Amino acid sequence: MLIVGIAGGTGSGKTTVVRKIMEVFPANEVILLPQDAYYKDNIQITLEERQKINFDHPDSIEFQLLIDQLKLLKAGHEINMPIYSYLTCLRSKETITIKPARVALVEGILILSDSGLRDMLDIKVFVDADADDRLGRVITRDIVERGRSVLKVLERYHDTVKPSHLQFIEPSKRYADIIIPGGGENQVGIEVLISIIEKHLLKEKL
Secondary structure, three states, X not given: OEEEEEEEOOOOOHHHHHHHHHHHOOHHHEEEEEHHHHEOOOOOOOHHHHOOOOOXXXXXXXXXXXHHHHHHHHOOOOEEEEEEXXXXXXXXXXXXXXXXXXXEEEEOOOOOOOHHHHOOXXXXXXXXXXXXXXXXXXXXXXXXXXXXXXXXXXXXXXXXXXXXXXXXXXXXXXXXXXXXXXXXXOHHHHHHHHHXXXXXXXXXXX
């Protein structure tokens, strides 16, 4: 199983890159493990406290669970991937059953910041984008998908998103094998990545 890590700042276009990769390969050949599914369960604290969590800090993620589940998939076993809700900031009691495939995409802002997870990745990608473009996407997404006001989004951006980006996410770019500037709009960069994945899969067949 080829494991491809796709990192980048919030709103950089990682989801678009992932979608374009998944459109190329048959559905049963590619699985997706989003970092967001592995945020720690915070049932022990109040909703008000949970809403103040810095989701852009490595401490908010249960990396070991993600690593363990990747190891299981690589060994040919299916996993029960967690489901995380941004509205309640809790894990759901339900899980998603994921079966092994030829390619596993691991996508998230902090996946290159953890050395243990980096060691699991065969290809490390960083999706780069202008800070203003990322902020625009964050505002739109958080209002539509997460029910936040513009004021709350901007407060969160300046208080946690921007500082964490500079402290944890941007520095992790140095670990990338491939950097895709311009985010999901960089069709040439995405096609290069797809061709590299195809070459890896071809080697496996030989």
